[in-house]
Amino acid sequence: MKIKKRWLVLFLAPSVILFMLIYAAPLIMVFASSLTDWRLMSPGIHFTGFANYIRLFKDPDFYMALKNTLIWILIHCIAHVSLGVFLALILYKRPWGWKAIRTVYMVPNIISNAAIGMIFVNVFNPRFGVLNSLIRLLGFGDINKNWLMDAATAFPSVTMTWFLFAGYTTIIVLAQALSIDESMLEAARVDGASNFQIDRLIMLPLLKKIIGTTMVMAASYMLQMFDLIYVTTNGGPGKMTTNLPLLLYGVYRSEYNYAYANTIGVCIIVVGLFSMTLINRSFKVNEADY
Amino acid sequence: MRTFKHLKTVEKLGFVAKYVFLLGCVCTALFPLVWVFMSSFKTNAEILSNGISLPSRFSFDGYTQALKISPILQYFFNSVVITSITTVVNVFFLAMAAYIFARYQFRGKNILYLLLSLSLVIPMTALLHPVYMTINALHLANKKSGLVLVYTALNLPMSLLILRGTFQSIPRSMEEAAVMDGAGFVRVFFQIMLPMAKSGLASAGVLTFLNCWNEFTFALVLTSSQSARTLPLSLSYFTSQFSFNYTAMFAAIVIAIIPSIVVFALFQEQIVRSLTAGAIKE
Numbered sequence: 101m102k103i104k105k106r107w108l109v110l111f112l113a114p115s116v117i118l119f120m121l122i123y124a125a126p127l128i129m130v131f132a133s134s135l136t137d138w139r140l141m142s143p144g145i146h147f148t149g150f151a152n153y154i155r156l157f158k159d160p161d162f163y164m165a166l167k168n169t170l171i172w173i174l175i176h177c178i179a180h181v182s183l184g185v186f187l188a189l190i191l192y193k194r195p196w197g198w199k200a201i202r203t204v205y206m207v208p209n210i211i212s213n214a215a216i217g218m219i220f221v222n223v224f225n226p227r228f229g230v231l232n233s234l235i236r237l238l239g240f241g242d243i244n245k246n247w248l249m250d251a252a253t254a255f256p257s258v259t260m261t262w263f264l265f266a267g268y269t270t271i272i273v274l275a276q277a278l279s280i281d282e283s284m285l286e287a288a289r290v291d292g293a294s295n296f297q298i299d300r301l302i303m304l305p306l307l308k309k310i311i312g313t314t315m316v317m318a319a320s321y322m323l324q325m326f327d328l329i330y331v332t333t334n335g336g337p338g339k340m341t342t343n344l345p346l347l348l349y350g351v352y353r354s355e356y357n358y359a360y361a362n363t364i365g366v367c368i369i370v371v372g373l374f375s376m377t378l379i380n381r382s383f384k385v386n387e388a389d390y
Numbered sequence: 391m392r393t394f395k396h397l398k399t400v401e402k403l404g405f406v407a408k409y410v411f412l413l414g415c416v417c418t419a420l421f422p423l424v425w426v427f428m429s430s431f432k433t434n435a436e437i438l439s440n441g442i443s444l445p446s447r448f449s450f451d452g453y454t455q456a457l458k459i460s461p462i463l464q465y466f467f468n469s470v471v472i473t474s475i476t477t478v479v480n481v482f483f484l485a486m487a488a489y490i491f492a493r494y495q496f497r498g499k500n501i502l503y504l505l506l507s508l509s510l511v512i513p514m515t516a517l518l519h520p521v522y523m524t525i526n527a528l529h530l531a532n533k534k535s536g537l538v539l540v541y542t543a544l545n546l547p548m549s550l551l552i553l554r555g556t557f558q559s560i561p562r563s564m565e566e567a568a569v570m571d572g573a574g575f576v577r578v579f580f581q582i583m584l585p586m587a588k589s590g591l592a593s594a595g596v597l598t599f600l601n602c603w604n605e606f607t608f609a610l611v612l613t614s615s616q617s618a619r620t621l622p623l624s625l626s627y628f629t630s631q632f633s634f635n636y637t638a639m640f641a642a643i644v645i646a647i648i649p650s651i652v653v654f655a656l657f658q659e660q661i662v663r664s665l666t667a668g669a670i671k672e
Contacts, residue, residue, distance in 0.1 A: 103575060104575065107576070110486075111486040111490045112502075116487075116502070118539075118543045119506055119546060121528075122544070125520070127520075129524075130517055133520075195409075195412070202662070205415050205416065206419075207419050210654045211604075211650050212606070212621070212646075214626055219643060223422055229441055230422070267419070268665065275662075279670070310669065324607075326515055327622070330610075331625065345607070348515070349611075352518060358519050364516075365516035369512065369513060372511065372516075
């Protein structure tokens with residue numbers, strides 16, 4: 101079909117301008133400024149080569165943040181996604197109440213992370229939190245543990261604010277599982293395959309791609325996790341629960357060291373590309389599946 | 391039909407284990423919410439003496455206090471304005487672009503599409519400072535319009551993907567018939583294509599709405615006063631605002647999450663369909 105050039109330009113322009121402003125220009129800025137000494141109070145901006153990267157590789161906070169980010173990505177991609185897939189494999193057989201269970205399990209994913217964070221600040225509260233109250237009720241003594249601020253429990257406690265809520269993974273895998281041709285499963289059943297065999301030998305291979313997709317989503321979500329940590333521990337105690345976005349925010353908002361903050365930004369992008377490629381390779385998720 | 395009684399022991403165990411697991415999932419999702427809801431009716435003394443006791447009486451004192459202490463309604467209003475404008479603008483602009491990509495050929499089309507969809511893999515939190523600089527340069531920092539601009543862009547790749555797919559699935563004969571009747575390009579788009587792409591527009595709209603409504607990081611960086619701050623941000627101030635008035639704090643959390651739950655309850659089928667639309671090809 102033919103189209104007048106002005107319509108073509110007019111229809112594409114808003115999206116292209118948005119892309120330039122919010123993606124392209126900032127992306128160039130983040131790479132370029134990581135090679136400078138740009139700060140809030142600096143008299144000028146000078147090219148400093150890889151000085152920021154050298155500082156990065158000597159910064160113990162950076163290693164802590166990188167380690168936490170990678171561990172959380174790994175936990176999310178493996179354990180969290182497995183939980184969602186496991187639930188989807190139960191629900192696609194349409195047991196009693198499956199729709200209601202799917203809906204209810206989805207609720208924590210619909211509420212904002214800030215709210216979930218505030219809820220868990222209270223759940224883990226040393227005085228009246230659910231956890232300590234339950235422990236007291238069960239008779240394990242008068243416990244006053246501050247779960248989110250205690251060095252021994254902060255990391256697992258923060259992890260619990262997102263780990264169990266796999267509703268998003270569940271509905272995506274479930275939607276794919278429900279779209280699989282029933283007759284194929286029926287044939288296997290007639291041949292005497294048990295439910296477990298059907299799940300393991302037929303369903304999982306058929307769901308491999310979509311599981312890969314949910315893993316990419318999980319990795320990207322964890323790479324950018326900010327709100328839940330900010331609201332609950334703000335990266336503490338010390339830097340124990342800091343990840344890369346929180347480190348970036350800290351450098352940007354308390355040190356006002358823009359160049360160094362953007363160096364951490366480049367690092368987030370690199371970790372992102374690396375983990376996406378890895379997952380895509382191992383699950384053969386092609387681009388058309390996103 | 392076989393009933394529970396006729397199952398073998400192993401199958402019975404499996405059946406029980408399955409429902410224990412399902413019950414566990416439901417409790418995980420609901421228990422924290424129910425606890426917060428329950429606590430919002432307890433007095434401060436009741437909360438402090440036993441965290442998991444039931445409220446002795448139902449009073450809405452916490453709610454009236456919460457609304458007095460925290461400007462939660464102002465934040466709520468900001469969120470409604472920002473989210474609705476973003477959703478409309480995003481879906482409209484991206485529908486225009488997606489239609490061109492779905493139907494017309496032009497030089498550089500593939501590269502342009504690749505570039506736009508590549509934005510899906512850029513971790514946006516890496517760009518906090520440059521995005522702030524851009525918004526500041528446009529004099530939109532600490533304004534609702536600044537957040538609208540950023541949020542419209544954040545949902546660009548997903549909406550483009552969904553809407554292009556929707557337009558591609560509409561048969562070409564529809565437009566061709568209209569063109570034969572003398573309808574111009576703009577009329578074809580507005581009167582034929584947009585109405586036919588309703589499902590895609592709804593999916594892209596719901597996704598954009600949810601993402602904006604819950605967005606935190608950019609709201610934190612791009613706003614500095616009450617006039618532009620959104621509901622998720624207001625939650626992060628609760629600890630200091632309510633200091634030791636726990637009843638009011640629990641009530642404030644309930645007020646902040648009720649809209650999401652009501653909307654989800656009303657439109658759950660559409661929301662579930664939208665959330666899977668980007669990930670699954672039918």
